[in-house]
Amino acid sequence: MEVSDEQRVILAIFVLKDDALEWWESTERTHGREVITWQHFVELFHRRYFPDSLMVQKEAEFIRIAQGTQSVYEYERKFAELSRFAPHMVDTEARKARHFEMGLREEIQGPVSMFKLETYAEVVDRALIAERNCNRLSKANDQERKPNQSNFLKGRSSGSSFKKQGVPNSNKKAHKTCPRYGKAHSGTCYLESGACFKCGKTRHFIKDCPNLRAEQTTNTSGSQQKPKVQGRVFALTKQDAEVSPSVVSDLHKG
Structure with a gap:
């Protein structure tokens, strides 16, 4: 915006709110009429919200960053967020591209690394393409497995039904004891009917x-x-x- 350092402080204070605004009002009372330069304001702000311990933690996260179960898009957003805490590791396009590439999953990193791309934007674009191809191949493999699984289940169900049908229901029924003959039998008692x-x-x-x-x-x-x-x-x-x-x-x- 081509403003002076003094105006930068005024603009920064104007957008502060909630806890940040309360912090500034307290800091301003402490410094009294002292003129706070832009460089001094940034140091005070970082000391309050980005202490050295947090900076070291975020830098370590960026060094170990990996895609894991994230999509390429989610991984790229996290990469851009943490890269601010380790500017020396992404000071050139080639270094930034290599660091992003090394964190990709193996099935995506392989197709990307074979092109030896030099810019960060090219690596991200190629990673998105590789991810789409992997997802398409995974869906095709799932569709091939489903018919085999369904046939296996059908075979099991038909076999079980065959076993059930192979046992006559009449064998499972118990006949009552005949009061005249003294033994169990089916139908009319011939002794009773003559x-x-x-x-x-x-x-x-x-x-x-x-x-x-x-x-x-x-x-x-x-x-x-x-x-x-x-x-x-x-x-x-x-x-x-x-x-x-x-x-x-x-x-x-x-």
Whole structure:
């Protein structure tokens, strides 16, 4: 603005507010009518808000600065902020560019360093391009992984459903104990209804069952004759023994 040092102090005081304004009013009372030059004002201001300990801390942060998980844009803003505390490290475009480049992440630093750029602006621009390429490649890899993961999950789900479907539900159901027969069975109790224990039909017993007679005829016509079924009636059917009086009497005779 091409103003004198005296006017610079007046302009600086005009923009102070809150804690900074209170600090200046206190400093002005301490110095009384002493004329404060611009150089003196800067020293007092830095002593209050930028002490030497803070300057050393900020300079160390700038020396160790690295991108980390930040984007290139966020890293550049932090770099510009801290570079004010170490002006000797960024006194040329080449030194500033190299220091910024060394703090980039490896996958971004590689494509940038191969161009051997000499200006800070070129390095920042190339880093932004490398970052976009890395993000695009990462998204493409994620899209390739998703179908494989979905197929794997489908295979697991279909396998589990196959196992579930392979077990019949009827096997899991428990039959109630029949009060007449004394054992568990499904459907109508043949002993209760008086039905044939061979075919399940009424009006005849198992010994007179047409199906049983058909089996006897088939066995007789074979090359090897098997024992008659009549002899098996008493051993296999406790129910017929209870229903048929003739069978019961024969058992007692035996």
